[in-house]
Each structure stands twice: as structure tokens, then as C-alpha cells.
Amino acid sequence: MIQPVAVIGAGPFGLSTAAHLRARGIPVRVFGEPMVSWRDHMPEGMLLKSTPVASNIDAPRRGHTLVDYCDAAGIHRLVTDEDIIPVETFQAYGEWFQQQQVPELERTRVVSVDRRTGGDFELKLDSGELFTARAVVVATGLSGLAHVPRELAGAAADGPAPTAPLSHSSQHHELTRFCGKDLLVVGAGQSALETAALAAEAGARVRVVARGRGQVSFGAPPWRQPKLRPESPFGRAWSLWALSYYPHPYRYLPAQARHYLVRRVLGPLGAWWLRDRFEGAVRVREVSRIVGASATDVGAALTVRTHAGRTEELTADHVIAATGYRVDIAAMDFLGHELRTELAVSRGAPKLGAGYVSSVPGLYFTGLPAAASYGPVMRFVCGTEFASPRLAKHLAAAHG
Ligand SMILES: Cc1cc2nc3c(=O)[nH]c(=O)nc-3n(C[C@H](O)[C@H](O)[C@H](O)COP(=O)(O)OP(=O)(O)OC[C@H]3O[C@@H](n4cnc5c(N)ncnc54)[C@H](O)[C@@H]3O)c2cc1C
Structure with missing residues (x-):
């Protein structure tokens, strides 16, 4: 029997990754509560800081952008930089994306992940079920990483x-x-x-x-942004443009620079x-x-x-x-002790190579835990555009 790939997480990054893996014909099992960070851990009435163009969950096919959702739901199209997205709309968009692209989502928790001899992974679910996966994608986002100084x-x-x-x-x-x-x-x-x-x-x-x-x-409001600098999902600036569209070389920067940029770029x-x-x-x-x-x-x-x-x-x-989130592998207690000890980390974050793979073959990280390797864009939904196709391509080549 072909072992599936396990995707842990049903926020924007988990859903987007799962959609790309499915499109490649890779059997996946996807776990998590859809859009739970947006539903339960952000204040009611919140508005998104990201603009509509920077708030798409990347899909392998056309037809799954925020504007497509607005059309399907019969609501006002959120298109320009002056259109502000209510959190409730974004949450509903994510749930719609899940129903369209990842209908087989299992709304259950992964309790533990351990590596078996031979390189496969053994996962235990909340339900008590044990199963084997050939690769694991960790897309658990903000869960468990809230930081209080x-x-x-x-x-x-x-x-x-x-x-x-x-x-x-x-x-x-x-x-x-x-x-x-x-x-x-x-x-x-x-x-x-x-x-x-x-x-x-x-x-x-x-x-x-x-x-x-x-x-x-x-x-500055959109109409006061400097016109002579390149446009990026976060505003007009050369640094933002480079970090948004060219995160490839980020992981070759010295560790100190990488951690500094994740904290400061697009900071307070x-x-x-x-x-x-x-x-x-x-x-x-x-x-x-x-x-x-x-x-x-x-x-x-x-x-x-x-x-x-x-x-x-x-x-x-x-x-x-309101002191943010800090990536710390030690806090991801669903990863077995041996796995956590084996993982190469840099200041608590996993060190990732090409295709978002960690130092443990078959174990991938995306979203916030990938920011120390791929830059601050990974802290935002628009990071799915860069991450998901690359992760899926690497995983298909190595474990497809
Ligand atoms: C207040 C606030 C406002 C924000 N505003 C914006 C914004 O305007 N624009 C923007 O782009 N970004 C914004 N962000 C950042 C945004 O939250 C992240 O970019 C995004 O949610 C990350 O998505 P994710 O899929 O990685 O994780 P999350 O959305 O956090 O999803 C995590 C998923 O993992 C699942 N999970 C966790 N542990 C387990 C387990 N053991 N087993 C199974 N499933 C598990 C959860 O059920 C959930 O489905 C904001 C963040 C905050 C805190």
C-alpha cells in the first residue's frame, strides 16, 4: 500500500500545501481545525493589515483567489489596496478554499509524530488511530507559539x-x-x-x-506610497519587493541577519x-x-x-x-523527542534546505516556522505563493 503524506495544519499554509500535493496526485491526509487561528485567536471585528492582492491562499489552479471567493459568495469584490478585509470574510474564504481544494480534511489533532526505522513516520491521532506516512509537512502556524516575555x-x-x-x-x-x-x-x-x-x-x-x-x-495610505519604488504586497520599497519575490537566497544569509530581518522587516x-x-x-x-x-x-x-x-x-x-509569537521546536511537543533532538535548528527554528525540507529527510516545515530560512514573507498568507509549489515539487521528487 502507498503510504500517504501527512499535512499537519489547516490554516492558509496547510491548505495551500495540501492542494498542491493533491494536484500532483500525491495521496495526502490533512489534519487540523480549518482557519482556527483566524476564528478563535484574533479579535472579533479585526481587519486584515494585508491588502487583497496579498491575501490569496495559493492554489495549483485558477479560481481560488479571494476575489473568486467574493464572487462565489455574492459579496463586494475586495480588489484594490483601499479595500480592507474583515477577519470574518477571510476566515470564510479559507473555509471555502478548504471545501473546494481539501474536502477530505480530517478535523482531528495529531498527538505525536515519530520516525520509524526505514525513514517513514508514525503518527498518532487524537482518535487513537496510528498510521504510517512517507513524509510529514508541519504547517501548524501560530499554534502553541504565543510569546510572553x-x-x-x-x-x-x-x-x-x-x-x-x-x-x-x-x-x-x-x-x-x-x-x-x-x-x-x-x-x-x-x-x-x-x-x-x-x-x-x-x-x-x-x-x-x-x-x-x-x-x-x-x-502611509496607498495614495501616499512613493511611486518610484517597486510595488510589493506590503507596500512600495525595494527591500519589501526583494523579500516578497526573491526569498531563495535568504537562507544563505548569516544567521544573525536572518533572525534580525524576520523580527524587524514588516515589524511594528x-x-x-x-x-x-x-x-x-x-x-x-x-x-x-x-x-x-x-x-x-x-x-x-x-x-x-x-x-x-x-x-x-x-x-x-x-x-x-500583544507580544507576538516565537518559533521554538521545543514547544512543538507533538514532534517526538528523538525527532526534535535530531532536527538541526537555529535559535529554536528548524534549518530548512531547498524545498522546505528539514535536516530530517521527509520532514518539511512551512509558514511561520520557515521564516528563519525563507524570510519574513513566510509570516504572511502571501508566502503560500512561493512556498507551496516549491515544497510540493521537492516532496514529489523525493517521495512521490
Ligand atoms: C492578530 C493577527 C493578525 C494577522 N493579520 C494578518 C494579515 O492581515 N495578513 C496576513 O497575511 N497574515 C496575518 N497574520 C499572520 C497569519 O496569522 C499567518 O500568516 C497565517 O495564519 C499562518 O497560517 P498557517 O497556515 O501557517 O497557520 P494557522 O493559520 O495558525 O493554522 C494552524 C493550523 O494548524 C492546526 N494544528 C496545530 N497543531 C496541530 C496538531 N497537533 N494537529 C493537527 N492540527 C494542528 C490548527 O488546527 C490550524 O488548522 C496575522 C496574525 C495575527 C496573530
Whole structure:
């Protein structure tokens, strides 16, 4: 019997990879909850920062873009850079893509992946089923990688949670629970600024705590983007253009440069359309650094060092750490201990070669875990256009 390829993950990257593998006639089993990051781990009412042209889930055939979905669903076509995509629309697009391209998706969790002698993989599912796969694609995206900096941990002794004094932004879908409350949001990226604006609109008194000076800023609207620079899905700039369309040489850069670029390129910057909703509704507190955090009788307190060198305490009913995600193979506990030990990693991220294969033959990574090898474009949906056909081609040649 031909062993299937297992794709773990049913977000944009898992679905796109599975569609490309199927189109090559490779038997696949695909696992995961479709679009769960967008449905449960992003705030209701959120708008996407990426433009419509940068929000397509790549498919092997025409007819599966966001515009195709809008036509099929009979909704307003999202086409220009000024059309803003509601998260609910994008989630529905992903589910439509799944029904069209990956109808056999199994909505179950993979509990463990281990390597067998001979090079195949043994997978165990939530249902208790054991099966053998000839190759495995890890497309688990943001799952389990939410990052809370050590200095904030003191406010959540039992771990961050919406019911604890401190939570991570990924733990919120509904922000109405903060109506009438004092809220501190730590961070200066789009997630922090949009969470803060949505919470303020829901009736909370919100302060954003940003580390550094001038960290809270917003991008230029499409009509003010410089015309003489090349267009990319993220705006007009040579660096963005190169990183979007030519990620091939990225993995040959020195490790320090690669990790720096993943963090800084397309880093903290609010979307142009958020400025009006944010300014006036949310206060910003710029600090030199956050020294620590603790739980209080009514909520949480942050101890901060000001730019003037003083130590102050900021208190609130709750603190949301909008502090992003960090790839760490050690946190992917469904990968067996031996596999994780065998994998070549660089600062916690798997080192990938051509075609997104890891140092373990037959084990592939795509999406966020591939960003340290293929650049910041892998953090965004448009990265599927580069990644999925190349991964499928490599896998077909090596294991087809
Ligand atoms: C607040 C926020 C806003 C964002 N806005 C944008 C935007 O505007 N534009 C953009 O391009 N990107 C945006 N992103 C980034 C975006 O989330 C990622 O690019 C995208 O979701 C990554 O897709 P993915 O398929 O890799 O993973 P995810 O979408 O995270 O999907 C992970 C999948 O893995 C499955 N899974 C996990 N573990 C297991 C397991 N053990 N067994 C089986 N299945 C498993 C889950 O069920 C899920 O199906 C945003 C991110 C955040 C946090």
C-alpha cells in the first residue's frame, strides 16, 4: 500500500500545501481545525493589515483567489489596496478554499509524530488511530507559539489567561468583556494597536505600553506610497519587493541577519486605516523598559523604567501582552523527542534546505516556522505563493 503524506495544519499554509500535493496526485491526509487561528485567536471585528492582492491562499489552479471567493459568495469584490478585509470574510474564504481544494480534511489533532526505522513516520491521532506516512509537512502556524516575555510572567503565576491578571492577545476573540475596565496593552505592532482600538470601542479605558521612543506609528495610505519604488504586497520599497519575490537566497544569509530581518522587516507598524480609530481613543505610554509585572488585589501592575530613569508602577484591571509569537521546536511537543533532538535548528527554528525540507529527510516545515530560512514573507498568507509549489515539487521528487 502507498503510504500517504501527512499535512499537519489547516490554516492558509496547510491548505495551500495540501492542494498542491493533491494536484500532483500525491495521496495526502490533512489534519487540523480549518482557519482556527483566524476564528478563535484574533479579535472579533479585526481587519486584515494585508491588502487583497496579498491575501490569496495559493492554489495549483485558477479560481481560488479571494476575489473568486467574493464572487462565489455574492459579496463586494475586495480588489484594490483601499479595500480592507474583515477577519470574518477571510476566515470564510479559507473555509471555502478548504471545501473546494481539501474536502477530505480530517478535523482531528495529531498527538505525536515519530520516525520509524526505514525513514517513514508514525503518527498518532487524537482518535487513537496510528498510521504510517512517507513524509510529514508541519504547517501548524501560530499554534502553541504565543510569546510572553519573561518580565511579564510575574503577573500570571499559573500562565496567561483571560481570567488571570495577564493574558496573551491570542487568547481573546471577544473584547467586550473589558467594557468599563482599565486595560494595559503591551506592544506596538498591529496586533497591539488594533486590540487596543477594538477594546476602547468596546468601552474599555485603554493604555498601550510601548517600549522605546516613537514606537507607535502608522503606515502611509496607498495614495501616499512613493511611486518610484517597486510595488510589493506590503507596500512600495525595494527591500519589501526583494523579500516578497526573491526569498531563495535568504537562507544563505548569516544567521544573525536572518533572525534580525524576520523580527524587524514588516515589524511594528499600525495599518494606515487604524490611525483615526486609535488616536484620541487610546493613550500611549512610552517607557524605556518593563522591569516586571505582578498580580494585585484587583488586577495587575507593571513596573516600568521611564525615559527619565525613574521607576513607576502602572496598574490596571488586566494586562494584554500583544507580544507576538516565537518559533521554538521545543514547544512543538507533538514532534517526538528523538525527532526534535535530531532536527538541526537555529535559535529554536528548524534549518530548512531547498524545498522546505528539514535536516530530517521527509520532514518539511512551512509558514511561520520557515521564516528563519525563507524570510519574513513566510509570516504572511502571501508566502503560500512561493512556498507551496516549491515544497510540493521537492516532496514529489523525493517521495512521490
Ligand atoms: C492578530 C493577527 C493578525 C494577522 N493579520 C494578518 C494579515 O492581515 N495578513 C496576513 O497575511 N497574515 C496575518 N497574520 C499572520 C497569519 O496569522 C499567518 O500568516 C497565517 O495564519 C499562518 O497560517 P498557517 O497556515 O501557517 O497557520 P494557522 O493559520 O495558525 O493554522 C494552524 C493550523 O494548524 C492546526 N494544528 C496545530 N497543531 C496541530 C496538531 N497537533 N494537529 C493537527 N492540527 C494542528 C490548527 O488546527 C490550524 O488548522 C496575522 C496574525 C495575527 C496573530
